[in-house]
Amino acid sequence: MSKTKPSLPRGTRDFGPKVMSKRSFIIDIIRKNFIKYGFAQIETPAMENLSVLTGKYGDEGDQLLYKILNSGDFLSKTSKEDIEKGSRHLMTGISEKGLRYDLTVPFARYVVMNQNEITFPFKRFQIQPVWRADRPQKGRYREFYQCDADIVGSKGLWNEIELTLLFTDVFCDLKLEDYIIKINHRALLFSLAESTGLKEQIIPFCAEIDKIDKMGEDKVAENIKAMGANDRQINELLSLFHENNKEIILERLINIGVSKKVISAINSYFDALAVHSNKKIKVALDLSLARGLSYYTGMIFEVKPTSVSMGSIGGGGRYDDLTGVFGLKGISGVGISFGLDRIYDVMQELKLFPQKIAGRLDVLIVHFSEENLKHAYGIVSGLRDKGIKAELYPETAKIKKQFDYSDKIGVPYTLIVGDNEMASGRYMLRDMQTGDQKPLKMDEIIHRLKQNGER
RNA sequence: GUGGUUGUAGCUCAGUUGGUUAGAGCGCCGGAUUGUGGUUCCGGAGGUCGCCGGUUCGAGACCGGUCUUCCACCCCA
Missing domain, CATH: 3.40.50.800 (Anticodon-binding domain)
Structure with missing residues (x-):
């Protein structure tokens, strides 16, 4: 046998004992808080049938799915024509399974398959790796851990409040203070798009305003104009982003057609958090927060580090009908996710790991x-x-x-x-x-x- | 997926317009020290210069490909 130089696929990593003890430090805190809030742990397989995964993450998401080649003579059922039709078509014939892309969709599948055993509202947590065929960068890996907590089968606003408190408790225990929880609501985004005259282009519209922080509003205004909005609509939109007073923003949103129900939900949400004044809850309404995953329908969350250049370290939101695609209607859910690997990177950069993480020996x-x-x-x-x-x-x-x-x-x-x-x-x-x-x-x-x- | 960038000892990096046997610091191993680690001193090991191919009398250096790193898009934890 010829000698091969050992190597690792791009975007994947080994974790040695030192790194592992720090990762465990984070995982232990997250798990402890999940349990404290009454979530029950489950695990699902690394691979899922592609029929479960595809179509849930949008076109870009589908492209980032890792697909597993069928076993045996996987080409036996394909013809020359299949090959000529291109790799996308060919793939359907030679691959039926893929690595999970997140934990939410497998969870939705789990809920539907076990609906008779599950008592709703069902609160589950899951700490497992996911895989994305993305091009790696700092804070971006092809294999990384997500730590998810979801509540399904309950529409109550308390769930959103509780998850916000959970975010707060975890980051407090980690002694990670440089972060902000941004929240927004899909209904607000929808009304914004409508009042800007871009009702039909809601998704590209969201993608644009999500970039305000990054590209600056001039550039975004330009792009939105190119999509068909007029100057008056754009000025209206921008003035809303310039407004700092939450009450005034919400009032103006009612004027552009956001339902009173949504506004009062947002108000109740902030009021409820204000009651927990013993905790330092760092949450802010951010109208430019869009989030990509296409299944969110209600409130959306994103946790951003404030002193480190890094993408979001947590996120989540409400999805009204995730299980619908698997045939179970009317189950609303809301969930959040912690990005373990990015939290690690942020804590490492800010030197937040305790000097003496319990060593292997006394x-x-x-x-x-x-x-x-x-x-x-x-x-x-x-x-x-x-x-x-x-x-x-x-x-x-x-x-x-x-x-x-x-x-x-x-x-x-x-x-x-x-x-x-x-x-x-x-x-x-x-x-x-x-x-x-x-x-x-x-x-x-x-x-x-x-x-x-x-x- | 698109464009760029990176790779030399375990780690961080030098290495002149292509020219003998590729260097340093830290780390590692041994000794000074047979009941005491971190300091000091002395000695030592360790490299197919990411990999494959090309140009050349001669390549760590130049060219092509490939893998990897990081960055910007895209998107996201």
């Missing part, structure tokens, strides 16, 4: 001789039985080498087992940070290590 036992080593067998087990993460240096080696190892793995304490210790029954516990060491009895050692482990 204590390492070092020794001077074969006899010491054997004597220590019982000590490690004893410590482990007490719930202490303990390791025994597994072979005789120079004590210097063993301390060197302790240093590198960053263990907070070493326990020294030598002839003196064996004779006295008191073992030398060394604090690797300060260098202080003291001969202690076993129960004192356990007490000390447990205290340190809980910190």
Whole structure:
């Protein structure tokens, strides 16, 4: 067999122990909060049938789907004509499965397939990787984790409020403060498009105003004009974006035809959040927020870091009829998603990871001789039985080498087992940070290590 | 998918208009130090210059392709 140079597909990564402990730090906080809010965990397969995935993410989304070649002689049922018709047509004959693109659509499929067992409202969370055949950049990967929480089968506004609080709690626990939750409502966007005379071009219209931050409003105004809006309509639109007072904005939106029901929902939403004044809720109405995913129908959310150049680190919204395409009508849902990999990148850039993320060990036992080593067998087990993460240096080696190892793995304490210790029954516990060491009895050692482990 | 950009030791990078045996710092290994790590000193290992092909007497350097990195579109977590 010829030797191959090891390599990884573009946009995918290995996670070593150091990175993994930081990723786990984030995941643990997200999971803990999901559970605190009463969500139940599920998992779905990495691959789904293409019939489930295609057509749910718009044309661009479909192109970003990873498709899996059929097994066996996948060309046997194709003809020359199929090949001549192009890869798009050919694909339908040779590929029936694809890697999931997000967690929401597989969840919708799950809900429909398990509708008889599910009690609504159903709250589920899911933390799994998704795959997109995108071109990688910073903060953009081909394999990345999403952490989703959705509530289906309930139209109550409390769900939106609760998810906003969930966003807030997670970022608070992460000590990530440089972010803003932007919210908007599809109905507002729709009315804006209508009053700008672009009712029929709602999607391109949204795509344009979504770019105001990036391209500036002059350029966007120009593009909207090219779509057919007149100067008066454009000025009207821009003046709305210039308005900072939320009440005035909402009032003007009523004037352009947004239903009072939607406006009062938005008002109730902000009022309810104001009640939770003990939390620092960083939420703002942003009329330019559009979001791409085509299935949102109500309120939409996006979490943007404010001091780091990075795309959104979370998002979500309400979808009234996601399960409809799978044959289950009338199930409304709302959900949010945390982008684990981007949260990691932001926290890394802002140096927000705690200095001491729980290490893999509480204590390492070092020794001077074969006899010491054997004597220590019982000590490690004893410590482990007490719930202490303990390791025994597994072979005789120079004590210097063993301390060197302790240093590198960053263990907070070493326990020294030598002839003196064996004779006295008191073992030398060394604090690797300060260098202080003291001969202690076993129960004192356990007490000390447990205290340190809980910190 | 379109356009650009990057690649030299484990890491960060030097390497003149193409010219002997490709360098540094950090890290790594060993020793100074046979019951004590982080400092210091001494010694050592480590490179098919991303990969394939071409031009040339001669390529790390030039050309083509490919993979990878990052960036701008597109889109998005």
